[in-house]
Amino acid sequence: MKLEPFAHGLATPVHAAHRPNAYRLGGKRLLDLSLCLAALMVLAPVMALIWAALKRGGGPALFRQRRVGAGGRVFDCLKFRSMVPDAEAALCVLRDQDPAIDREWRLNQKLLNDPRITPLGNLLRRTSLDELPQLWNVLRGEMSLVGPRPFTVEQTELYRQAGGAAYFLMRPGLSGEWQVSGRGRTSFADRVGYDDLYWQRLSLAHDLRLLAATLPAVLRAKGQ
Known part of the structure; x- marks a missing residue:
């Protein structure tokens, strides 16, 4: 699939298989609201x-945090704070001081045992309660x-190098394939x-199946 540059310096797919239907065209948004x-x-x-x-x-x-949405549009993604203040600066220090942490971050774009997470933040993350403010984004x-x-x-x-393309065709979600299939371990x-x-x-x-699978995933405290 060919990718071309567009606004914000990102990339979006030029061609993609797509079967328009009532749900894709408007039903999904009504369900969201x-x-x-x-x-x-x-x-x-x-x-x-x-x-x-x-x-x-x-x-x-x-x-x-600035995140990429449908069509490459950038928006402020909201979360309850789960880390110490100035967590981004702290990450730079950790990566500079520990090569293992730097490798883990470059591979997964997250740390399995992130020392920046506060005790309350750990609880919020494990139960995914930190993501509740994203209802406003929805x-x-x-x-x-x-x-x-x-x-x-x-x-x-990194996303483009990994061959990603479908992402730019839809809104990112609170739950989804990744969130219920592996979460922090992927x-x-x-x-x-x-x-x-x-x-x-x-x-x-399929959306209803994923929503139904979200609660068991949260109860198993698999979120990272």
Whole structure:
């Protein structure tokens, strides 16, 4: 599949197999809005408690990171803060001091035992509660409840080198193939394969299956 440059210096697929249907053209967005609004009404008290706990511990409650969305559009992806303040600077120091950490980061774009994660942040990550603010991203149309894992602007070249293309055709999601199939134990290259697989399977039935599989994955505390 050929890739060409476009806005933001990213790359987007020029040709891709696509079978338009009612769900792809609008049904998926309606599902996102209805389920997201219902989830916010139920989870608002939980989110308020997490916000208060993070603020009491010092530092901001929310972490914003520039991520790549559908069509290569860049947006601020929201999370509850799970790391120490200035975590990005701390990562640079860790990579400079420890070659093993540097290799792990370059391979997986994450650290299995990240020393920057706070005790509360560890709980939030293991239960995926840190991602609840992304419901706002879903309401804004920047994300979907189900879709590929959003990657950072800095990871764009790695994604392209891994052969990724389908990602740019859809909104990234809170849950999806990667999130319920391996989560923290998968490599960055594996994520690209999951994205292409999801694009091929995209349908109402498949999205409902993935949403149903999300809760058991969270209860097993597999998130990293």
